Amino acid sequence: xxxxxxxxxxxxxxxxxxxxxxxxxxxxxxxxxxxxxxxxxxxxxxxxxxxxxxxxxxxxxxxxxxxxxxxxxxxxxxxxxxxxxxxxxxxxxxxxxxxxxxxxxxxxxxxxxxxxxxxxxxxxxxxxxxxxxxxxxxxxxxxxxxxxxxxxxxxxxxxxxxxxxxxxxxxxxxxxxxxxxxxxxxxxx
Amino acid sequence: xxxxxxxxxxxxxxxxxxxxxxxxxxxxxxxxxxxxxxxxxxxxxxxxxxxxxxxxxxxxxxxxxxxxxxxxxxxxxxxxxxxxxxxxxxxxxxxxxxxxxxxxxxxxxxxxxxxxxxxxxxxxxxxxxxxxxxxxxxxxxxxxxxxxxxxxxxxxxxxxxxxxxxxxxxxxxxxxxxxxxxxxxxxxxxxxxxxxxxxxxxxxxxxxxxxxxxxxxxxxxxxxxxxxxxxxxxxxxxxxxxxxxxxxxxxxxxxxxxxxxxxxxxxxxxxxxxxxxxxxxxxxxxxxxxxxxxxxxxxxxxxxxxxxx
Amino acid sequence: xxxxxxxxxxxxxxxxxxxxxxxxxxxxxxxxxxxxxxxxxxxxxxxxxxxxxxxxxxxxxxxxxxxxxxxxxxxxxxxxxxxxxxxxxxxxxxxxxxxxxxxxxxxxxxxxxxxxxxxxxxxxxxxxxxxxxxxxxxxxxxxxxxxxxxxxxxxxxxxxxxxxxxxxxxxxxxxxxxxxxxxxxxxxxxxxxxxxxxxxxxxxxxxxxxxxxxxxxxxxxxxxxxxxxxxxxxxxxxxxxxxxxxxxxxxxxxxxxxxxxxxxxxxxxxxxxxxxxxxxxxxxxxxxxxxxxxxxxxxxxxxxxxxxxxxxxxxxxxxxxxxxxxxxxxxxxxxxxxxxxxxxxxxxxxxxxxxxxxxxxxxxxxxxxxxxxxxxxxxxxxxxxxxxxxxxxxxxxxxxxxxxxxxxxxxxxxxxxxxxxxxxxxxxxxxxxxxxxxxxxxxxxxxxxxxxxxxxxxxxxxxxxxxxxxxxxxxxxxxxxxxxxxxxxxxxxx
Numbered sequence: 001x002x003x004x005x006x007x008x009x010x011x012x013x014x015x016x017x018x019x020x021x022x023x024x025x026x027x028x029x030x031x032x033x034x035x036x037x038x039x040x041x042x043x044x045x046x047x048x049x050x051x052x053x054x055x056x057x058x059x060x061x062x063x064x065x066x067x068x069x070x071x072x073x074x075x076x077x078x079x080x081x082x083x084x085x086x087x088x089x090x091x092x093x094x095x096x097x098x099x100x101x102x103x104x105x106x107x108x109x110x111x112x113x114x115x116x117x118x119x120x121x122x123x124x125x126x127x128x129x130x131x132x133x134x135x136x137x138x139x140x141x142x143x144x145x146x147x148x149x150x151x152x153x154x155x156x157x158x159x160x161x162x163x164x165x166x167x168x169x170x171x172x173x174x175x176x177x178x179x180x181x182x183x184x185x186x187x188x189x
Numbered sequence: 190x191x192x193x194x195x196x197x198x199x200x201x202x203x204x205x206x207x208x209x210x211x212x213x214x215x216x217x218x219x220x221x222x223x224x225x226x227x228x229x230x231x232x233x234x235x236x237x238x239x240x241x242x243x244x245x246x247x248x249x250x251x252x253x254x255x256x257x258x259x260x261x262x263x264x265x266x267x268x269x270x271x272x273x274x275x276x277x278x279x280x281x282x283x284x285x286x287x288x289x290x291x292x293x294x295x296x297x298x299x300x301x302x303x304x305x306x307x308x309x310x311x312x313x314x315x316x317x318x319x320x321x322x323x324x325x326x327x328x329x330x331x332x333x334x335x336x337x338x339x340x341x342x343x344x345x346x347x348x349x350x351x352x353x354x355x356x357x358x359x360x361x362x363x364x365x366x367x368x369x370x371x372x373x374x375x376x377x378x379x380x381x382x383x384x385x386x387x388x389x390x391x392x393x394x395x396x397x398x399x400x401x402x403x404x405x406x407x408x409x410x411x412x413x414x415x416x417x418x419x420x421x422x423x424x425x426x427x428x429x430x431x432x433x434x435x436x437x438x439x440x441x442x443x444x445x446x447x448x449x450x451x452x453x454x455x456x457x458x459x460x461x462x463x464x465x466x467x468x469x470x471x472x473x474x475x476x477x478x479x480x481x482x483x484x485x486x487x488x489x490x491x492x493x494x495x496x497x498x
Numbered sequence: 499x500x501x502x503x504x505x506x507x508x509x510x511x512x513x514x515x516x517x518x519x520x521x522x523x524x525x526x527x528x529x530x531x532x533x534x535x536x537x538x539x540x541x542x543x544x545x546x547x548x549x550x551x552x553x554x555x556x557x558x559x560x561x562x563x564x565x566x567x568x569x570x571x572x573x574x575x576x577x578x579x580x581x582x583x584x585x586x587x588x589x590x591x592x593x594x595x596x597x598x599x600x601x602x603x604x605x606x607x608x609x610x611x612x613x614x615x616x617x618x619x620x621x622x623x624x625x626x627x628x629x630x631x632x633x634x635x636x637x638x639x640x641x642x643x644x645x646x647x648x649x650x651x652x653x654x655x656x657x658x659x660x661x662x663x664x665x666x667x668x669x670x671x672x673x674x675x676x677x678x679x680x681x682x683x684x685x686x687x688x689x690x691x692x693x694x695x696x697x698x699x700x701x702x703x704x705x706x707x708x709x710x711x712x713x714x715x716x717x718x719x720x721x722x723x724x725x726x727x728x729x730x731x732x733x734x735x736x737x738x739x740x741x742x743x744x745x746x747x748x749x750x751x752x753x754x755x756x757x758x759x760x761x762x763x764x765x766x767x768x769x770x771x772x773x774x775x776x777x778x779x780x781x782x783x784x785x786x787x788x789x790x791x792x793x794x795x796x797x798x799x800x801x802x803x804x805x806x807x808x809x810x811x812x813x814x815x816x817x818x819x820x821x822x823x824x825x826x827x828x829x830x831x832x833x834x835x836x837x838x839x840x841x842x843x844x845x846x847x848x849x850x851x852x853x854x855x856x857x858x859x860x861x862x863x864x865x866x867x868x869x870x871x872x873x874x875x876x877x878x879x880x881x882x883x884x885x886x887x888x889x890x891x892x893x894x895x896x897x898x899x900x901x902x903x904x905x906x907x908x909x910x911x912x913x914x915x916x917x918x919x920x921x922x923x924x925x926x927x928x929x930x931x932x933x934x935x936x937x938x939x940x941x942x943x944x945x946x947x948x949x950x951x952x953x954x955x956x957x958x959x960x961x962x963x964x965x966x967x968x969x970x971x972x973x974x975x976x977x978x979x980x981x982x983x984x985x986x987x988x989x990x991x992x
Contacts, residue, residue, distance in 0.1 A: 134577070134953070135578070139609035140610075140613045171951055208703070217700065482692075483833060485656050487832045489850075
């Protein structure tokens with residue numbers, strides 16, 4: 001049980017995600033009402049890309065050896081290239097940022113390995129709260145941080161949930177740190 | 190209510206099988222009276238060998254019926270018997286059987302004999318005319334199905350007939366078993382010569398007549414005969430035994446005249462069902478271990494339908 | 499082998515326990531258990547097992563234990579929910595097969611159940627109901643993981659037909675290495691001991707309970723110009739509705755002021771409707787249809803006599819509820835029913851129309867002569883008999899005892915299975931146990947225990963729920979989190 005209070009600081013700290021891979025959390029305090037949290041996962045490792053590429057090419061060469069069809073080889077090259085492009089452009093998230101600006105809103109952005117960024121902004125008056133929740137994810141029960149959105153018809157109700165740090169999936173100790181920091185800002189406004 | 194582990198001071202009061210009283214015993218206490226209401230093999234029936242043999246004879250009878258029917262089909266398929274001959278024989282058998290059935294009728298309901306006879310005639314006429322009219326259709330019903338499939342289906346249906354036959358109350362025969370048997374006969378009828386070459390080279394004049402014959406005989410063997418047999422059994426038990434043995438021998442001899450191997454198998458099956466299985470049942474009775482107790486679901490023995498009708 | 503932990507096994511005297519919930523002392527008593535109740539049957543499904551699990555859990559939480567419940571997902575109700583007092587319920591997405599029971603493949607529920615057991619630091623798995631495949635799965639996996647196990651049987655089974663032979667064999671396998679079994683009546687204990695070939699010493703009898711405050715008498719609701727017989731049960735064959743169909747015309751013809759009030763729904767409703775139609779009893783026999791639990795009392799207090807016609811029953815809470823509302827109880831003498839109420843509160847009859855009619859006529863005659871006890875006095879007698887606190891106390895003793903016991907390591911478990919469950923079934927399930935163990939090792943390699951976040955304690959010695967109530971410093975954030983989790987239907991599956 002991680003009961004110890006992780007103190008809020010500006011420096012990078014190393015945590016792990018739910019699969020045990022190292023991730024880093026960077027907290028930047030721009031002012032008392034504005035904080036930015038960046039969770040970065042490991043960069044694309046060249047070694048891994050090499051291994052996958054080699055595996056595809058070797059198997060393609062084996063097929064070519066038996067079928068003597070050169071289309072297999074060109075196909076393999078195209079598959080690896082397209083696969084890599086798709087991976088870095090749509091799948092591999094380099095870092096996710098949560099920017100909380102008191103009285104204004106929350107900006108959620110994730111930048112992919114290719115440099116592509118997708119950003120989403122939620123106004124403060126739509127936000128009910130930011131909480132840590134539990135969910136069943138791929139045969140496991142995990143914690144995640146999420147923003148509760150207000151139901152326009154019912155001020156007490158919750159209309160939907162926006163999960164945060166969906167691709168990096170940090171563990172609870174990291175989530176608690178972000179959570180407490182967010183709550184400080186939310187409490188002020 | 191008491192501690193689960195380690196009972197307190199030796200209880201002076203006897204244990205009672207009640208939950209509403211807090212007793213000075215642990216919850217997992219096992220009294221001497223534990224399971225005293227357990228009863229074993231309460232309604233165990235003692236069987237007598239020959240009584241069981243007599244009952245098992247009914248199963249053997251039905252097997253014989255199936256064998257006889259298949260024999261008739263074999264004769265027709267090989268062109269050894271013409272449908273006309275068979276129809277006349279069938280008519281004769283039916284009339285003889287009907288006479289016997291009426292002769293053995295219980296005296297009590299002789300008053301409404303007239304009406305019954307008239308309605309019997311009506312039903313017979315309806316059945317015969319409809320079957321005759323529809324036999325061309327029935328013949329072609331399974332024609333397009335491959336022969337192997339038809340034989341497999343026939344075997345399955347005859348087996349279903351044997352399984353579903355209401356041995357305890359054979360008159361009238363159950364609808365499932367009768368329908369299975371009739372379906373089997375339709376299947377077999379489509380494989381009779383008539384639309385195909387007979388080995389002899391001649392065309393059978395009417396294949397629809399074959400189908401009609403098959404269906405009539407199916408009705409005789411699978412529907413009417415069990416009724417007559419049941420009446421024989423009720424009214425003339427001594428004659429019944431003889432008829433059973435006679436039928437069994439007929440079946441074996443009939444099959445043997447075309448397929449000796451099959452006859453041996455049939456005889457073995459009949460022997461096993463009538464003689465061996467009852468012996469086994471009686472032997473295995475001693476191994477029976479059925480437990481009853483207060484946890485059993487109570488049975489409703491009364492006839493509650495009387496409140497509704 | 500899968501033994502993770504060996505808890506302190508010394509039984510502590512019961513007086514040593516923390517009774518005061520709100521003072522969460524820093525020195526936690528050694529004997530608090532982390533219990534996971536597992537059953538296919540839980541709210542929103544309604545029934546005896548469901549309320550048993552809920553009430554027992556609430557009382558155990560009150561006693562300072564940590565309790566979580568695992569059941570399967572009901573429709574859109576998936577994920578993690580919190581009930582009163584921080585009782586956490588895991589609605590796991592497992593496929594439902596038949597009658598709200600999940601299918602069992604012996605393996606597919608292991609990853610999720612392991613995740614629950616590990617993150618909640620469960621020490622003791624308590625499975626409920628022999629009809630629940632999930633309960634048996636959980637027992638199996640818990641033993642593989644080296645956790646102590648308790649099983650509560652809520653039903654009776656026969657021995658005569660093929661289906662009971664098979665289910666009894668499965669029960670033998672499931673219970674042969676379970677630490678302790680709880681039955682709801684002595685008859686149920688005898689039945690379970692025979693079915694699963696158990697040592698009777700490891701089977702405890704702890705009856706069900708009824709919340710007496712829910713079932714108080716109210717004689718003003720009765721009509722004094724008539725005598726009303728109340729029946730509250732599902733209208734199915736096992737509840738003897740056919741017998742009821744025979745009793746109604748018989749008694750209604752004899753007593754023109756007799757009325758029947760029948761609550762419940764089921765396939766046998768048609769029998770009662772036919773009887774009502776045939777004897778033109780529409781104004782005297784009222785069929786109320788399915789009743790919500792909160793409406794049961796409203797129906798019960800309108801009657802003078804409570805009739806139960808069950809053909810089999812392990813405990814029968816209905817007659818206790820009837821008696822608690824001050825009604826004269828007439829019941830069939832089947833299963834555990836004779837053990838439930840003292841002779842002066844119940845009239846027992848054989849399960850035949852004639853015997854039940856005789857019993858009812860006796861009671862009607864006494865009712866007319868006014869020689870029956872008053873509803874208030876009956877309630878006073880009944881309300882102390884069965885309480886959930888008492889059930890929880892006795893269950894706690896079972897837990898204390900079980901916590902000190904050893905979970906069989908794999909080799910001895912295999913020996914136990916093969917020697918105790920017969921050659922075929924024993925070998926088969928020994929093989930399955932080995933596979934389950936290998937699967938567990940694989941899962942431990944894939945998702946190591948140390949990567950699973952320990953769940954926030956909501957109940958138990960340091961439960962956050964209580965902290966939330968105190969609104970103490972330092973737990974504010976967590977309590978806010980819990981509050982929100984409880985509030986919304988937002989337990990989404992990522």
